[in-house]
Structures are given as C-alpha cells and as structure tokens.
Amino acid sequence: DSGVTQTPKHLITATGQRVTLRCSPRSGDLSVYWYQQSLDQGLQFLIHYYNGEERAKGNILERFSAQQFPDLHSELNLSSLELGDSALYFCASSVTGLDGYTFGSGTRLTVV
Amino acid sequence: QQPVQSPQAVILREGEDAVINCSSSKALYSVHWYRQKHGEAPVFLMILLKGGEQKGHEKISASFNEKKQQSSLYLTASQLSYSGTYFCGTEMETSYDKVIFGPGTSLSVIP
Numbered sequence: 716d717s718g719v720t721q722t723p724k725h726l727i728t729a730t731g732q733r734v735t736l737r738c739s740p741r742s743g744d745l746s747v748y749w750y751q752q753s754l755d756q757g758l759q760f761l762i763h764y765y766n767g768e769e770r771a772k773g774n775i776l777e778r779f780s781a782q783q784f785p786d787l788h789s790e791l792n793l794s795s796l797e798l799g800d801s802a803l804y805f806c807a808s809s810v811t812g813l814d815g816y817t818f819g820s821g822t823r824l825t826v827v
Numbered sequence: 828q829q830p831v832q833s834p835q836a837v838i839l840r841e842g843e844d845a846v847i848n849c850s851s852s853k854a855l856y857s858v859h860w861y862r863q864k865h866g867e868a869p870v871f872l873m874i875l876l877k878g879g880e881q882k883g884h885e886k887i888s889a890s891f892n893e894k895k896q897q898s899s900l901y902l903t904a905s906q907l908s909y910s911g912t913y914f915c916g917t918e919m920e921t922s923y924d925k926v927i928f929g930p931g932t933s934l935s936v937i938p
Binding site for chain 1: 857
C-alpha cells in the first residue's frame with residue numbers, strides 16, 4: 716500500500732456518460748497529480764494541484780476537469796466519454812515534487 | 828517536449844549490466860526515474876536535479892549531464908526483480924510543476 720488511495724479500482728461505463736475518479740493523497744502530501752496511461756501513449760500528464768490550487772496543466776481535454784478539496788483529496792471528472800478515453804488513470808502525490816511521486820494503484824476506466 | 832528514451836527494450840541475463848538513456852531537447856530542471864511492473868503502479872527510483880550530484884544505491888544509479896540535457900540510469904548485476912518498464916520523467920526549467928514522462932524502456936531479466 717503506497718498510501719495514495721484511488722477509487723474505484725475499475726469502472727465500466729457507456730459512451731456519452733460522465734464519471735468521477737477519486738484520489739486521497741498520502742498523509743502530509745500537498746500536491747496531487749493526475750496521469751492517463753493507455754497502451755499506445757504511455758503516461759500522459761493531465762493536471763497538478765497544490766494545496767487546492769491548480770499549478771500546471773497538460774494536454775487535458777476540455778471534457779475533463781479536476782479539483783482538489785480543502786481536505787486535499789482530489790477528483791477527476793470525465794464527461795461525454797468516448798471509447799478512446801478507456802485507459803488507466805493514475806493519481807500521484809508528493810510533498811514538494813522534489814521528493815518524487817507516490818502513485819496510487821490507478822482506476823481502470825473502460826468505455827463501451 | 829516528451830523526452831526520448833533508449834533503448835525501447837532490452838533483455839538481460841541475471842548478473843548483466845544495463846544502461847537506459849533519457850534525453851530532452853529542452854533545458855531541464857530535474858529528471859525522475861520510475862519503474863513499473865506489469866499491472867502495477869509506477870514506483871519512484873530517484874530524482875536528479877540540475878546542479879545536483881549523481882544519485883543511486885549500490886546497484887541502481889543515475890547521472891544527469893546538464894550540458895547535453897541527458898540522463899542515464901545504470902543497473903548493475905541485474906536481478907530478476909529488476910524486470911519492468913523504466914520511465915524517465917523530465918521537468919523543464921521553464922515549466923515547473925509538471926513531469927513529462929518518456930515512452931518507457933522495457934527491461935526483462937532472464938535466468
């Protein structure tokens with residue numbers, strides 16, 4: 716157990732639907748990062764939050780949004796889902812970023 | 828923006844050494860190295876900072892050439908447990924707060 720908790724572990728949904736992925740960072744970590752991993756694209760950076768504020772954005776689709784709450788947990792919202800959104804979504808956390816990232820076990824999203 | 832990794836894949840026998848390279852066309856602030864086993868999350872190995880020292884443990888170490896914006900991961904006397912996909916992640920000087928990962932290097936250690 717890395718200390719980073721992601722729920723749910725698996726999610727199967729239909730095209731056009733909306734889902735919410737949840738991440739609880741390791742105790743004491745203020746930063747949360749979201750990554751998408753698909754077979755042909757490796758680990759793609761989506762977004763970084765630090766203590767509730769957005770710090771950096773990657774090539775995140777407009778259909779995707781995220782936030783970090785006062786208790787530091789984070790949610791990634793994916794809407795108008797397409798087949799191509801099927802992937803493993805990882806959340807990672809760190810104290811400063813210079814201590815390395817601790818990844819959660821991921822949420823496997825399957826869009827059918 | 829995505830770093831380049833080489834080789835794409837490597838197969839080793841137990842006890843052999845390997846080097847995995849990572850390069851960027853942008854000026855880097857830091858380089859991260861992670862290992863991911865099949866079906867698991869990536870695990871942090873080490874981070875190298877601009878102006879910092881070479882890092883590592885006895886058998887896994889890494890270097891960062893700031894002039895060339897290149898990093899290398901050295902695995903010596905490989906063990907079966909070293910098998911997995913190795914990712915380098917780079918953080919640019921002009922774009923802190925996001926680590927962009929390379930495509931990965933698949934490493935297989937066989938008996």
